[in-house]
Amino acid sequence: MKLQPIDTSVTLKDHIYRRLRTAIEEMDIYAEDADLRLDERSLAEQLGVSRTPLREVLVKLEQEGLLEVKPRRGIFVQQKSLEEILEMIVAWAALESMAARLAAEAASDDEIASLREMAAKYSVTKAGAEISEYSDDNIRFHRRILDISHCSLLRTMADGLFVHMHAVRRQAMGEEDRVARSVADHMGIIEALEARDPVVAADRVRDHTMRLHDHVRQFWRAPNET
């Protein structure tokens, strides 16, 4: 008889963390009437826990850049400025570009093939039709590149940036020619990886992401500027 050890390390904090984080991600942070203020006591009551574990979660979320705690003032969901968003995209480009470089050398043929599979779902013409679905697959594609670099830290650090992208995508995505361009970019990246060319793969990934950077810089409208 064989038994898996019970994972006793899951604690209230973990549950609270997951709840809060998804709740924040689902908020429309940049809506004009968005209520960005949180209240410890009411949150604790809603979740049915005391303030103590809740506060530890808030510290965590604050450090991830999702919240800002102002002593004796309140807890606020952070709105990212255009500047900060652009910097996140730059950092993301740096990480994923390195991932592509590593992947070109270290990834297995199967792993690279899996990328082509994901991309094959969308032709240049079809992708425009189903933007929201494409958007999800798009993220999966980029995550996959980070995964097959076999450097888990790159994936971890990039994930920390992705969190903030939910709200951004809602505002910044949605132009047909960008999607077409994106699909073409992806194919170029895959081909470079298949050719096992680290330099070209890294360049293409970086350029691809930096195009998003330029696009956001051009079209982003912060709520107050609308």
Next chain:
Amino acid sequence: MKLQPIDTSVTLKDHIYRRLRTAIEEMDIYAEDADLRLDERSLAEQLGVSRTPLREVLVKLEQEGLLEVKPRRGIFVQQKSLEEILEMIVAWAALESMAARLAAEAASDDEIASLREMAAKYSVTKAGAEISEYSDDNIRFHRRILDISHCSLLRTMADGLFVHMHAVRRQAMGEEDRVARSVADHMGIIEALEARDPVVAADRVRDHTMRLHDHVRQFWRAPNET
């Protein structure tokens, strides 16, 4: 009459955080007789605070990867594995390489000149003599590159990695020809920046850091393998 606003946002937590973090950084984590276990109650007593703010700091340090909290078991300073250290260096290379690329285009002439000033302190022959001092200036040099990229997030993320480097350097540094090579590398980087060549600058920074990567992979000895 003019008055600066008083910064009321400094709290006990901040003090505790600083104390604990420097204490951890000064520990010789990889010594054989290192005591990696911490005790909440005794820490709280030593610092003269209650467990509550202390615990929030511990959450923060855990998330930074410096600690590991095992419920009902204890709190431990994390020893990084060789694998993790190598991944940190890779990520660092990715970030700093991107920083150099940006700096080549965005940094002012003065900022680039400041790099040359820092490097001028060391000739190829002299650097070997004062390794520890050079080591500090070395870090300052790399931080400066991140700064003059004018992308503060790159600097922030890289700083998170630097924390773990204290202990590593103690073990991995110290060969004379590496230092000589390092000084030469730095000059090459500066020249690329002065030439405003983003591609070469990025390449040289990345190669430079990846040489550290290869060196660590070759010479690192974890405590248990000694």
Next chain:
DNA sequence: GTGTGGCACCTGGTATACCAGATAGTAGAA
């Protein structure tokens, strides 16, 4: 009507008490 002082209440910060799992030492039974 205007401005000032003060009070009531809201917030996050901190201290303390208690809980349950983990652990090791020891006494007792086989």
Next chain:
DNA sequence: TTCTACTATCTGGTATACCAGGTGCCACAC
């Protein structure tokens, strides 16, 4: 002697109480 079972105690996890700064309303004085 050896193995088991109980218990004392240590740990981090959680709940609760209290503290002090922040804010805004309102009464009162001018």
